Each structure stands twice: as C-alpha cells, then as structure tokens.
Amino acid sequence: MTRSGGCQCGGVRYEATGEPHHHAVCHCADCRASAGAPMVGWIAFDADQVRVTQGAPTTYAGKNGARRQFCPACGTGLFYTNAEILPGITEIQSATLDTAAQETPQAQIQLADRLPWIDQLDTLARFDRFPEG
Numbered sequence: 001m002t003r004s005g006g007c008q009c010g011g012v013r014y015e016a017t018g019e020p021h022h023h024a025v026c027h028c029a030d031c032r033a034s035a036g037a038p039m040v041g042w043i044a045f046d047a048d049q050v051r052v053t054q055g056a057p058t059t060y061a062g063k064n065g066a067r068r069q070f071c072p073a074c075g076t077g078l079f080y081t082n083a084e085i086l087p088g089i090t091e092i093q094s095a096t097l098d099t100a101a102q103e104t105p106q107a108q109i110q111l112a113d114r115l116p117w118i119d120q121l122d123t124l125a126r127f128d129r130f131p132e133g
C-alpha cells in the first residue's frame, strides 16, 4: 500500500509505502510546543519507506536528538526523526495524510504530559459548525 500526503499549501508532498509500525496520538509537551496544538498524531514507517516527492521540508533540531521537519512556506509539521530514540524510523504527522480520515490511531501515548482538560473533551459543548450567535 502507498499512502500520500503533504502540507497545507501543497508545496511539500510525500509518499509512504508498505505498512506502518504503529500510529499513535502523542500528548507530550514537545509535540504540543512544536505543533501549537493539544496533541499530534504520528504514524511510523521505516525511513526508507518514506519519500518526499515534491518540495523540500525545513528541519528544526530540537531537544534530545529530535529533528522535526516542516514546510518552509506554510509551516505544516510533517516528519519526526530521532537517531538516538528511533533509529531508522520516520514518523509522519498522520493528519497530513490524504487518507487521514481512514487512519484510526491505535493508541494515545505520553498521557502523563497531557493537558489536564483532555480528559473532559467529551463533556464540552459540541457544534457541527461554528455556534450561532
């Protein structure tokens, strides 16, 4: 199976072939800071299964060997690699997959770092669109 995806502006596109190792939603503070979002979905492949097919992401070298790659034009986060913690693995921000709606994660990880209100999401008011008035 080949999956494709890319950034918001379309400047960077990628393909991932074969089956992923895992797909998880990460609640760690590092992902949160990088994405500016409460949590980030990650789907992990062998590095040689992932290929940039258009454009070139920019790399931010973060803490503890983390290398986060994102589109230099629109800022969408795309890839995470870490030669120390995850040698040979490329993780893709799974919401950037063209098939994100069909890619259900298997787990939530780093819950110890989660924003405390994450546990209350199901209790918040819900609107299919912006609320009226």
Ligand SMILES: [Zn+2]
Residues within 6 Å of the ligand: 007, 008, 009, 010, 011, 012, 071, 072, 073, 074, 075, 076
């Ligand atoms: Zn872009």
Ligand SMILES: [Zn+2]
Residues within 6 Å of the ligand: 026, 027, 028, 029, 030, 031, 032, 110
């Ligand atoms: Zn994380």
